[in-house]
Amino acid sequence: MNVPFRPIISALFRNRAGALLVAAQVAIALAVLVNAVYMVKQRVDLINRPTGIDVDNIFVVGVQGFTKDFDYRAMLDEDISWLRSIPGVIGVTATNSVPLSGGGSSDYFKLTPDAKTGGRDALVNYFHFNEQGADALGLNVIAGRWFTREEVQPPGGTLYAVYSGPIVVTKDYADRMFPKGDALGKVIYGSSSQPLTIIGIVDHMIGSWPVGVDYPTQIMYMAFEPAGPGTRYLVRTQPGLRDQLMRKVEAELGQRNVKRAVNYVRTLKLYQDRSYLTQRNMSIYLIVVTGLLMAITSFGIFALATFNVSTRTKQVGTRRAVGARRRDVVAHFLVENWLITTVGVFVGCVLALAAGHLLSLQYDLPRVDLYYIVGGVVVMWLVGLAAAWHPSRRAARISPALATRTV
Amino acid sequence: MIGYYFRLAFASFRRTPGLGILMVLAVAVGIGVCVVTLTYYHAISGNPIWWKGDQLYSVTLDNWDPREPADPSRPTLPPDQLTYRDAEHIWQSDIPKRTTIMYRGYGIISGDGLNGPLKPAPTTTRITTGAFFPMFDVPFEYGKGWSNNADVAPEPVVVISHELNQRLFGGTDSVGRTIRWNDTPFRIIGVLAEWDPQPKYYDLTTGNFNPAEDVYLPWKWGETLSIQSDGSSNCWKIQDVQTFQGLAQSECVWVQAWVELPNFIARSRMQSFLDNYTNAERKHGRFPRPQNNRLTDVDQWLKVNKVVTNDNRVLVGLAFAFLAVCLINTVGLLLAKFLNAAPLSGLRRALGASKKQLFLQHMVEVSTIAGAGAVLGLGLGALGLAGIRELYERTATSPHPSGVASLLYLNISSYLTAVTLAVVATFICGLYPAWRVGRLQPASYLKNQ
Numbered sequence: 001m002n003v004p005f006r007p008i009i010s011a012l013f014r015n016r017a018g019a020l021l022v023a024a025q026v027a028i029a030l031a032v033l034v035n036a037v038y039m040v041k042q043r044v045d046l047i048n049r050p051t052g053i054d055v056d057n058i059f060v061v062g063v064q065g066f067t068k069d070f071d072y073r074a075m076l077d078e079d080i081s082w083l084r085s086i087p088g089v090i091g092v093t094a095t096n097s098v099p100l101s102g103g104g105s106s107d108y109f110k111l112t113p114d115a116k117t118g119g120r121d122a123l124v125n126y127f128h129f130n131e132q133g134a135d136a137l138g139l140n141v142i143a144g145r146w147f148t149r150e151e152v153q154p155p156g157g158t159l160y161a162v163y164s165g166p167i168v169v170t171k172d173y174a175d176r177m178f179p180k181g182d183a184l185g186k187v188i189y190g191s192s193s194q195p196l197t198i199i200g201i202v203d204h205m206i207g208s209w210p211v212g213v214d215y216p217t218q219i220m221y222m223a224f225e226p227a228g229p230g231t232r233y234l235v236r237t238q239p240g241l242r243d244q245l246m247r248k249v250e251a252e253l254g255q256r257n258v259k260r261a262v263n264y265v266r267t268l269k270l271y272q273d274r275s276y277l278t279q280r281n282m283s284i285y286l287i288v289v290t291g292l293l294m295a296i297t298s299f300g301i302f303a304l305a306t307f308n309v310s311t312r313t314k315q316v317g318t319r320r321a322v323g324a325r326r327r328d329v330v331a332h333f334l335v336e337n338w339l340i341t342t343v344g345v346f347v348g349c350v351l352a353l354a355a356g357h358l359l360s361l362q363y364d365l366p367r368v369d370l371y372y373i374v375g376g377v378v379v380m381w382l383v384g385l386a387a388a389w390h391p392s393r394r395a396a397r398i399s400p401a402l403a404t405r406t407v
Numbered sequence: 408m409i410g411y412y413f414r415l416a417f418a419s420f421r422r423t424p425g426l427g428i429l430m431v432l433a434v435a436v437g438i439g440v441c442v443v444t445l446t447y448y449h450a451i452s453g454n455p456i457w458w459k460g461d462q463l464y465s466v467t468l469d470n471w472d473p474r475e476p477a478d479p480s481r482p483t484l485p486p487d488q489l490t491y492r493d494a495e496h497i498w499q500s501d502i503p504k505r506t507t508i509m510y511r512g513y514g515i516i517s518g519d520g521l522n523g524p525l526k527p528a529p530t531t532t533r534i535t536t537g538a539f540f541p542m543f544d545v546p547f548e549y550g551k552g553w554s555n556n557a558d559v560a561p562e563p564v565v566v567i568s569h570e571l572n573q574r575l576f577g578g579t580d581s582v583g584r585t586i587r588w589n590d591t592p593f594r595i596i597g598v599l600a601e602w603d604p605q606p607k608y609y610d611l612t613t614g615n616f617n618p619a620e621d622v623y624l625p626w627k628w629g630e631t632l633s634i635q636s637d638g639s640s641n642c643w644k645i646q647d648v649q650t651f652q653g654l655a656q657s658e659c660v661w662v663q664a665w666v667e668l669p670n671f672i673a674r675s676r677m678q679s680f681l682d683n684y685t686n687a688e689r690k691h692g693r694f695p696r697p698q699n700n701r702l703t704d705v706d707q708w709l710k711v712n713k714v715v716t717n718d719n720r721v722l723v724g725l726a727f728a729f730l731a732v733c734l735i736n737t738v739g740l741l742l743a744k745f746l747n748a749a750p751l752s753g754l755r756r757a758l759g760a761s762k763k764q765l766f767l768q769h770m771v772e773v774s775t776i777a778g779a780g781a782v783l784g785l786g787l788g789a790l791g792l793a794g795i796r797e798l799y800e801r802t803a804t805s806p807h808p809s810g811v812a813s814l815l816y817l818n819i820s821s822y823l824t825a826v827t828l829a830v831v832a833t834f835i836c837g838l839y840p841a842w843r844v845g846r847l848q849p850a851s852y853l854k855n856q
Binding site: 160 | 429436440513514515527529590642645648649654659716717718720721722725728731732739740742743746747798801839843
C-alpha cells in the first residue's frame with residue numbers, strides 16, 4: 001500500500017498540542033511499563049525459586065511447656081511418636097526453627113579447629129532435626145545418608161547449645177567449604193572448635209531466610225533435639241491429607257498433655273507466603289497500577305483519534321469523493337496515529353533507560369535489560385494500533401456525499 | 408458571576424456527558440492511586456511518638472568483634488541491641504529522667520477467667536522496667552504501671568494489653584485478679600487502653616510492624632524465671648551461653664535500651680557517661696572496637712533501621728508518574744472538548760465576554776471536573792486501601808488486627824492529598840485549554856453558524 005506521508009504530517013501539525021499530549025502519555029507509559037515489568041519479573045522469579053521442600057504437604061505445630069514440673073524430653077518422645085502413628089503422616093521432626101519463616105539460627109563454622117573464624121563468608125544457617133528430618137521436609141539426599149535414631153542427641157540447655165557429631169549439609173554449602181566436590185566424610189569445626197563430620201549431602205533447600213540474606217541455600221543439619229521448653233514439629237503428610245490431619249492434630253494433641261499448650265497448628269505454606277508478603281504485594285501493586293496506566297494511555301490515544309476523525313469529517317468526505325478508497329482513509333489515520341505513538345516511544349525509551357539507571361543507582365536495583373525495552377516498544381505500538389483501530393474504521397465509513405452536501 | 412459559570416459548566420457537561428465522565432474518571436483514578444500510595448507511605452514513615460521525638464533516645468554501644476563490625480554491610484553502626492549487663496549498667500545511671508531496658512519474651516497464660524479455667528494460650532511478653540509506660544506515653548484503661556522497686560526486687564505484678572483483657576475477661580476491670588504466666592502467679596495491676604504504635608519504634612528487631620506485646624512483666628523477673636529472649640539475639644564471642652546466667656554475662660546482644668533526656672545538657676552528660684563506662688570496661692578487656700556509643704532519637708532510629716524501604720520510594724515515584732499520565736490525558740480531552748465548543752465561545756465573545764471572563768469560565772469548568780475527580784478519587788483510594796489490607800490480612804497470624812494494615816485507612820493526610828492534587832490538577836489541566844479557547848478569533852466561528 002502506498003501511504004502518502006505528506007498529507008498525514010500536515011494534518012498532524014494542524015493539531016500539534018493534542019498529538020504532543022498523546023506522545024507524552026505514551027512516553028511515560030512506556031518508561032513505567034518497562035521498569036515495572038522488570039521489577040515484577042525479578043520478584044516472581046524470587047518467589048518461584050524451587051525450595052527443595054515439599055511445602056504444600058507440610059504443617060507446623062508449635063507447643064510450649066509452662067508448668068514447673070514439666071518434662072520436656074518426655075513430651076518430645078510422646079508427641080513425636082503419636083504424630084508418627086497417624087495414618088497418612090510421612091515424617092515428623094522437631095526443629096529449632098521453621099524453614100522459610102524468616103526466623104532462624106546461623107553460626108560460624110571453619111575448616112580447621114584453631115582457625116580464627118573465616119569471617120561472615122563462613123556463616124551458615126543450621127537446623128536441629130531428628131532422624132526423620134529429611135522425610136519430614138521431603139529433602140533429597142544425593143550423597144551419603146541421613147541420621148539414624150541413635151545419632152540424635154538429647155536437647156541442650158539453650159538455643160545456643162553446642163553440638164558435636166554427624167552433620168548433613170546442602171550441596172551449596174558443601175561446595176562453598178569444599179570446592180573440589182569432596183565434602184562427604186570431611187570434618188569441619190564449630191565456633192567452640194568442636195568437630196562435625198559430614199555424613200550426607202542434600203541436593204537443595206531454601207532455609208530460614210528466603211529473602212534478605214546472601215546465603216539462603218547454604219544449610220547445615222544437626223542430629224539434635226532442639227532446646228525446650230517449647231518447640232515446633234514439622235509434619236509431612238501424603239498429598240491431599242494435610243488439612244484433614246491438621247484438624248485432627250489441633251483437636252487431639254492438646255488433650256494428650258495438659259502441662260503444655262499447643263500454640264498453633266499452621267501450614268508451612270503460610271510461613272512461606274508471609275516471608276514473600278512484601279515481594280508479592282509490591283508485585284500486585286505494580287501490576288495493577290501499570291495495567292491502569294496502560295488502560296488510561298490507550299484511552300487517551302483512542303480519544304485523540306476520535307477527535308481527529310470527528311473534526312475532519314468534511315475533509316475525509318472530500319478525499320473519498322476525489323477517489324480515495326476506504327482503506328486509504330483507514331491507513332491515513334492509522335499511520336498518523338503510529339507516527340504519534342512512535343514519537344512517544346522514542347522519548348519513552350530514553351525515559352525508561354533514565355528511570356532504570358536512576359533506580360539502579362539510588363536503590364541498588366539491577367539495571368533493566370534491553371529486551372524489556374524492545375518488548376515495551378512492541379507492546380506500545382500494538383496498543384496504539386488497537387486504540388486507533390475503531391476511530392479509523394469509523395472514518396472509513398464517512399460517505400463521499402458528505403463532501404458535496406456542505407460545500 | 409461564578410454561580411453562572413458553574414451553571415455553564417453543568418450545561419457543558421450535559422452536552423457531552425460521556426466525555427465529562429471520562430475526564431472525571433481519569434482525574435479520579437490518578438488521585439486515587441496517589442491517595443493510596445501516599446497514605447501507605449505516610450503510615451510507614453510516620454513517627455508514632457513525634458511529640459517526644461527530641462527526648463527519647465535509643466542507646467547502642469559497640470561491643471562487637473574486633474575483627475568485623477556487627478553488620479558488615481554498614482560497618483559504622485554498632486549492634487542494634489545491648490548486652491544484658493551493659494543495659495543493667497545504663498539503668499543504674501540517674502542522668503536520664505527515665506530509663507527503659509527491656510526485651511521480648513514468650514509465655515503461656517493460664518489461670519481462672521470469668522467462667523472457669525482459661526485454656527492455656529501463648530502470649531507475647533515484654534520484660535521491662537516500669538519506666539516503659541510513662542516514657543512511651545502508654546495509655547491505661549484500668550489501674551497503672553509499677554514503680555522502680557517492683558523492678559529491683561521483682562513483685563508479682565503484671566500489666567496486660569486491652570486485647571488480652573478482652574480475650575480473658577471480656578473487657579471488664581480485671582485489676583486485682585491473678586493470672587499465671589508460665590505457671591507463676593501474677594496480680595494484674597494495670598490494663599492498657601488500645602495501644603499499638605506503628606512502626607513499633609521501641610523494638611524493631613522482630614519486624615518493623617509487629618504488634619505490641621500482650622503482657623508486661625517487671626524487669627528482674629527475667630532473671631528470676633530465666634526468661635530467654637524470644638526476639639533477636641546475636642553473639643560473636645565464644646562463651647558459655649548454656650544458661651540464663653551465662654547469657655546475661657556474655658557479649659550476646661538482646662536487650663533494647665531507651666533513655667529520656669529532656670535537654671541538651673542531659674544528653675551530653677549521658678554521652679560522657681556511656682563513653683566513660685566503655686573506657687572503664689576496656690581495662691577489663693571488653694569493647695575491643697573503636698569507641699562508638701550512640702544516642703539516637705526516634706526519627707533517626709527509624710531511618711537507621713530502614714523502616715521505609717526503597718520499594719516504598721519507588722511506589723511514590725510510580726504514583727506520580729501515573730498521575731501525570733492521567734492529567735495529560737485530561738488536558739487532551741479538555742482541549743478537544745473546548746475546541747469542539749469553540750463556536751459557542753465565539754458567540755459569547757461576540758456578545759461582549761472578555762478574554763479574561765472566558766478564561767475564568769473555562770477554569771471554573773475544569774475545577775468542577777477536578778473536584779468531582781477528587782471526591783471519586785478518595786472513594787477509589789478507600790477501595791484500594793481495603794484491597795491492600797486484604798493482601799496483608801491473608802497471612803496474618805496474630806489474633807488481633809495490627810501491623811501496617813491497621814494504619815491503612817483514609818486519614819486527614821489522605822484528604823489533604825486529594826484536595827491538593829485536585830487544585831494542582833485544575834491548574835495543570837485547565838490553564839492551556841482555557842487560554843487557547845480565550846485566544847480564538849470570535850469572527851471565524853460566527854461565520855460558520
